[in-house]
Amino acid sequence: MPFHLSPALWLLLACVLVQLFYAAYYFLPFARRPSEAADGPDTEPVSILVCARNELENLRRLLPLLLQQDYPAGFELIIIDDRSTDDTYLYVQQLTQYYPHVRLVTITSTPDGLSPKKYALTLGIKTARHERLLFTDADCIPATNQWLRYMQRGFHKPADVVLGYSAYAAESGFLNKLIRFETFLTGAQYLSFAWRGYPYMGVGRNLGYTRQVFQLTKGFASHIRSLSGDDDLLVQDAVARGARVAVVADAGAHTLSEPAQTWGQWWRQKRRHLSAGSRYRWSDRLRIGTFIGVNLLFYGTTIGLLFSRPDWVPLAAVWLVRTLAMTAVYHQLGRRLEDRLPPAWLPVLDAVYFFYYLALGMSLFLYRTLRWK
Template structure:
């Protein structure tokens, strides 16, 4: 009976990845956005805490945008930084081509500092379309143009755009790029199918109108993480046909990967902490399915038969390999495809470990202990 269940889960996972391949190819083929007038007022919101080593790169990238500078503003929400972040931004104000604001927030005991930073930024903003990213990110010259053109063409309420890690030419960095690509790719396909399950606040856009209409982050204030996904689910519930993924290489945001295992652990624990708070059964069911698919590999190998385990591993990851290859190529890292099998060997242990860890509480992030 156990063997039958494992085989069924593996077969469904194989079919699931075949579906992702078909959807991804269709998305790429259909992504054609006609040029429209670039006059939408945009507000870029950047919550930061101790980003003195990174923030200058983002500010410089924004100074190179092809989108008209008079049509966008940037708000740096300085969330109790103890380093030189604020001074760097203040100095850059003198040479910024766009309107650059600094919003200093007190280092209080908010249960969700990032949601608070975004909320306070929105209160002083003037843009029709709100775009969030992080202080350790870099963007292309056409980043804002890509998002705005997509917004006007689709009349979108929320737009999720691609995120990847900046290449550092280390094996640890490569593992993170591939692992994260699987999340971005599957999340993009889910949005295309009108079943959004994940997005990333490092590259997210939504209208001021819809943010106010769904009452912003209300209902999730006590969950430190999820400033992106909880909001997406609220908007998708009200406007299921107005939530999109922007399949444009110019819209890719690159962020820094975690420097060591300790920081990686805390980041993934932070991400995993929000799963149990989802009120959408389809999203929860998918998370459980992915967990069981990876757990099945370990059970088959260690508890039944090692040859069976290897066979299930090969079946499970064959279609997944092709899907990840497509996503990695889109993100500009075709040279890393050869490392996908190594990540696939590690992935079952990773998913099971963090899936179980998600049932616990608490983690440390940016020098704070959060729930």
Template sequence: MPFSHFSFYGFCLFYAIQSYFLVRYFLKLAYYTHGSEVHFNPSPVSVIICAHNELHNLKSNLEGILKQDYPDFEVIIMDDRSQDGSYEWLKKVQETYQHLQINRIEKTPDHFNSKKYALSEGIKAARHEIILLTDADCRVNSKNWIAKMAHSYKDETSLVLGASLYEKKAGLLNAFIRFETIQTAILYLSLALNKKPYMGIGRNLSYRKSLFLRNKGFNSYSEITGGDDDLFVNRLSNSRNTRICIEKDSTTFSQPKTDIKAFVTQKTRHLSVGKYYRKKDQLRLGVFHFSQTMLWIFFIFVLGVTNTTTFFLVTLLMMLRIIGQYVVFYKVSIKFGEYNKLRLLPILEIIFIFYYWIIGIHALLSKKVKWR
């Protein structure tokens, strides 16, 4: 078979796979609305935040959580060995907000990852069945954050997956971080919407306390760095017990990393957990990322070795795919409450392909890292 034919057939194969993900999953998320599906559930909620030397972030973001428009909720801060005055400041805030609970951790057991231990202790201390998680550096997008997440529960629901984005800043690194974050959100939320949940983000995640206790929390992977959010969801989610919440008022926003080294360290920690996912989820994600990579490789090959007619055909097909991507990213961004022009989308996707394989391999080979 001539190389030009091989390149064209390869392009068509991976184009078909990527188109399947786009049409079957991503467009469905882009046009998804809660509508009448939202079930009002005024159950009391326990918001839990683990913080290690997060005084600056707590001062910036905690008030927005404490002033939520919801009839019955508590906010639990797990102060994990902080030495920046966080505990003392929180005690003063507690004088104004009686629904604020502060738990101080002085030492983490040797066999337990510090983040998971802090979170486990916070869940055990929670008074309510509905647990809602976020981080100290997260800003809630409205006073209805708790209400939107809590109202997504139905009788059979055990987990609710929310979206968490990064604040917009200047520069290519920030554009890439936001692109990577939205693409990840599109993947896990669209698959969950299609009854194939595989992960969640701890910056905006809710589940039942009884689910956590019944499955002995993080005990089976307590020593693994990370996984308190995505691995927990991966182990316990199924087609019936998981729902998503992607309304503007339910989104949280975090401060992005501002240098490449810090970003790489953060993503290495996140990606290193992927090898513990269920095999079916590893396969599905592997097919998506591998086909995404090979599509661009074969596209470049085809442009270099084929005739004019084929050249224009594959170029047209790639333009149609890019338009589809723009539609998905634009509509999903609007749902999240962030207008994202994404003018550099094709370039960012190519950068993402290099990033994913380099950082992914590094994550698989890296040694154990600490939370903080």
């Protein structure tokens, strides 16, 4: 009897082949790229900008670490106090008395209809004294005191925009593992795509660009009324205008953030982040959507086969090949990004994440209202 596979199994196999293409073309070459040293040309001063609203405790942890950055050319640290009602103003004002390179920008109100964070960042950037701008968030910390050195090396590639990686702290519980997996997989995508010449986003927790880029894109003008996108939509605008993009993914250049503590917090955070995707260039949406889509189709087809009359042997073979290959690739990426998850958890997290992603997409389609903190 001739060998025969059902159409559903052929579809499953096609999904796996597309996933393996992404692994072989984007992920593995990026994972195997050599690390870079922190020392290098450090002749240009830098402006570090942190936008904060009611983040006093986080600033007490972050700012001493930023002030300890080892960077010979010098830097200024601009804290943008965005309508805080805690003692942020008093704390930063005290720092300015001891550190001349610490500066405070105070926002008392936001014009109607504008994104509060983008408006605050715009005013902060206008006060910056240096051409190179480096951004992080108040709830982050730099992984090392070489963070500034590493990130500034990206401008020497040469580049106008520098993309960094921001991980989440490891804690107990399944939610923490899922958040870290989602962050890791998102980072693997935007960093490896950019490394291949297809930059499409960055994260405001670890991002650098020049003042010229900000002026070239007219700041956040194209999306100033959108709550999300102060990072990825700016990268979109910059690339559309010919800006050069560099990737700095070494562990010393990372920032580390505290993850959401509840499913609800993470749900709201991810809805806000995903809402900017509709404004991406068509080619980027196709590239990202294909990767997400084939993974969703893989799991959906598998469920359909399990509830039909399955061909158990070929189904198990396809699943085994896909699981072993993608687990190995994710493990390699985790080593490259110094953001490791237990290998045994990777197949489980992968499946849960893509179903969670589907639920998020449906939520955004049905309910589009977003709120800023």
